[in-house]
Amino acid sequence: MCGIVGYIGNRSAIPVLMDGLKKLEYRGYDSAGVAYINGNGLEIKKTKGRIEDLHKILPFPLPECKIGVGHTRWATHGEPSDRNAHPHACGGVVVVHNGIIENYQQLRSRLTSEGHEFSSETDTEVIPRLISSHMEKGNTFEESMKKAVSDLRGSYALGIMSGNCPGKLFAIRNGSPLVIGVGQNEYFFASDIPAFLQFTNKFIFLEDGQICMLSRDDITVENLGPNGSSKKARQSSGAKVVEISWTPEMAEKDGFDYFMLKEMYEQPRTVRDTMSEWLDNPPKMLDSLGLTPKMVLGLRRLHIAACGTSYHAGLVAKYIIEALAHIPVDVEIASEFRYRDQLIDKNNLFISITQSGETADTLAAQREASKKGAFTLSICNVVGSTASREADSVLYTRAGPEIGVASTKAFTAQLAALCLIAIALGMKRGRLIAAEAETLINQLKKMPSLIEKALASGKHVKDIVGRIKGSRSMLYLGRGINYPIALEGALKLKEISYIHAEGYPAGEMKHGPIALIERGLPVVVIAPMDNLFEKTLSNIEEVKARGGKVIVVTDEPGLRTKADEVIEVPPAHPALSPFLNVIPLQLMAFWSGVLNGTDVDKPRNLAKSVTVE
Numbered sequence: 001m002c003g004i005v006g007y008i009g010n011r012s013a014i015p016v017l018m019d020g021l022k023k024l025e026y027r028g029y030d031s032a033g034v035a036y037i038n039g040n041g042l043e044i045k046k047t048k049g050r051i052e053d054l055h056k057i058l059p060f061p062l063p064e065c066k067i068g069v070g071h072t073r074w075a076t077h078g079e080p081s082d083r084n085a086h087p088h089a090c091g092g093v094v095v096v097h098n099g100i101i102e103n104y105q106q107l108r109s110r111l112t113s114e115g116h117e118f119s120s121e122t123d124t125e126v127i128p129r130l131i132s133s134h135m136e137k138g139n140t141f142e143e144s145m146k147k148a149v150s151d152l153r154g155s156y157a158l159g160i161m162s163g164n165c166p167g168k169l170f171a172i173r174n175g176s177p178l179v180i181g182v183g184q185n186e187y188f189f190a191s192d193i194p195a196f197l198q199f200t201n202k203f204i205f206l207e208d209g210q211i212c213m214l215s216r217d218d219i220t221v222e223n224l225g226p227n228g229s230s231k232k233a234r235q236s237s238g239a240k241v242v243e244i245s246w247t248p249e250m251a252e253k254d255g256f257d258y259f260m261l262k263e264m265y266e267q268p269r270t271v272r273d274t275m276s277e278w279l280d281n282p283p284k285m286l287d288s289l290g291l292t293p294k295m296v297l298g299l300r301r302l303h304i305a306a307c308g309t310s311y312h313a314g315l316v317a318k319y320i321i322e323a324l325a326h327i328p329v330d331v332e333i334a335s336e337f338r339y340r341d342q343l344i345d346k347n348n349l350f351i352s353i354t355q356s357g358e359t360a361d362t363l364a365a366q367r368e369a370s371k372k373g374a375f376t377l378s379i380c381n382v383v384g385s386t387a388s389r390e391a392d393s394v395l396y397t398r399a400g401p402e403i404g405v406a407s408t409k410a411f412t413a414q415l416a417a418l419c420l421i422a423i424a425l426g427m428k429r430g431r432l433i434a435a436e437a438e439t440l441i442n443q444l445k446k447m448p449s450l451i452e453k454a455l456a457s458g459k460h461v462k463d464i465v466g467r468i469k470g471s472r473s474m475l476y477l478g479r480g481i482n483y484p485i486a487l488e489g490a491l492k493l494k495e496i497s498y499i500h501a502e503g504y505p506a507g508e509m510k511h512g513p514i515a516l517i518e519r520g521l522p523v524v525v526i527a528p529m530d531n532l533f534e535k536t537l538s539n540i541e542e543v544k545a546r547g548g549k550v551i552v553v554t555d556e557p558g559l560r561t562k563a564d565e566v567i568e569v570p571p572a573h574p575a576l577s578p579f580l581n582v583i584p585l586q587l588m589a590f591w592s593g594v595l596n597g598t599d600v601d602k603p604r605n606l607a608k609s610v611t612v613e
């Protein structure tokens with residue numbers, strides 16, 4: 001997705017903006033630009049390509065200026081090019097935008113009929129032109145800006161600045177993430193927290209439909225109304241300052257060569273951090289989430305909606321929650337859930353699982369569930385994100401900023417949160433006896449050290465990846481609670497190494513996939529010593545019999561004689577084995593990407609948060 005930044009204060013603005021854009025690179029982009037106001041007035045520098053390419057076109061020495069905006073563009077309308085890069089300007093007004101203006105064609109026609117000549121193919125360019133158009137009708141700049149925004153339909157996070165109003169910056173949020181950094185006589189805005197974490201850990205999370213006016217010594221947040229009207233926002237709604245406990249280092253690489261590698265090795269800590277507050281008393285967590293005993297006992301069904309890796313976490317949760325709490329659980333891809341006529345009501349609990357809290361389809365699913373009266377709970381990793389603020393309640397994963405596009409530590413943190421929910425619901429509904437609950441809780445307390453042990457297979461996994469280098473397709477098989485882990489392993493490989501991979505329930509082999517098996521095809525089989533082990537062993541043998549190369553992930557050393565490659569993980573409670581079985585699959589995807597020379601932290605075509613449909 002695009003990234004926007006803005007700064008006003010006493011520092012030299014351009015280095016601050018460029019550093020902020022650098023920190024947002026993980027969002028994925030194809031062009032970049034900045035605009036600033038100095039002694040010569042308003043200047044814009046923008047280019048297709050990377051931030052390094054933008055550096056090359058900046059004037060040196062850098063002009064002295066204290067205010068500016070910046071943008072990294074991930075193309076949605078118009079190919080990556082210099083002219084389509086942001087910022088876009090008209091009549092001294094400059095705009096940077098993340099999101100999609102859905103009615104831009106209609107606005108473009110109206111503005112063209114007024115004599116505007118567009119210089120780009122973007123939807124964004126209608127915004128500065130709309131503001132200019134309203135100013136030509138006698139409105140002030142601020143009135144024109146608010147009127148222009150009320151003309152827009154779609155999702156947008158906007159940064160706006162005007163040469164006619166050099167002492168102010170404006171940030172507007174509607175459907176795309178936007179945070180305000182609060183410093184000492186300086187303010188920042190950005191699409192995401194890491195952009196300016198080195199300057200401040202105090203942030204305001206704007207709500208949809210809000211505008212924030214920033215000057216060197218003042219900040220005002222207003223709720224936008226129809227036709228450019230607005231009124232001051234109350235402290236309680238989106239205008240309050242939240243202190244974030246993340247440090248800049250947490251958002252940096254800490255000596256690792258890749259964010260993804262760092263984040264995989266953070267998992268022991270992030271799983272521990274996610275569970276620590278409630279592990280000793282899971283039922284108390286339900287009370288804190290607003291899930292009263294009456295609601296919990298009256299629950300008839302639980303719906304989970306999510307995308308990608310978060311969806312896989314939901315699939316794992318189905319096995320655990322149904323087993324421990326005896327509540328039927330439906331798990332669905334959010335983009336499917338949102339468009340069908342969902343049978344959901346007030347006796348249902350809806351859980352959205354989302355690392356970013358900004359995934360458009362997941363937000364839409366959550367809103368649909370809320371409209372139909374379900375209690376909505378978001379399992380989310382970003383404080384103040386849209387999902388966390390719109391849900392009736394939020395259970396934060398404590399994974400810290402996940403910069404790598406491939407979700408790893410957020411996934412295991414989601415599993416941890418979902419285990420807490422399963423145990424809590426089971427205990428509260430009298431389905432999980434105290435002894436069983438205690439066993440699970442004790443196992444979860446050991447999980448960080450067990451994950452540490454599973455991570456120790458990194459070198460061995462790298463060697464295996466070296467031995468299957470050149471494979472253009474892989475199959476991942478799992479049964480029961482590890483079937484979602486097979487899906488997750490395949491997704492990781494696809495998105496990081498660009499090798500085609502499919503995850504399948506191992507029991508499905510005879511229904512089609514076994515036709516894929518040919519000599520040397522790598523087949524990853526997740527085979528924990530559980531009640532399905534013997535069945536999975538048969539799958540291993542049928543793959544071997546057809547020349548497939550079996551790579552098994554298991555806690556059973558005896559499989560060394562049955563498979564071509566064995567990756568051992570520590571034994572764990574069957575309900576918790578996904579925490580450990582996913583680790584070698586994450587490592588496998590990572591080393592496949594590195595050996596294939598892909599951009600592991602910023603894979604092609606992908607963005608960290610899919611904030612548009």
Ligand code: AGP
Nearest residue numbers: 308309310354355356359406407
């Ligand atoms: C996972 O590795 C992918 N990056 C992607 O599938 C991701 O899980 C999905 O887009 C959902 O994102 P969210 O958790 O932020 O909603």
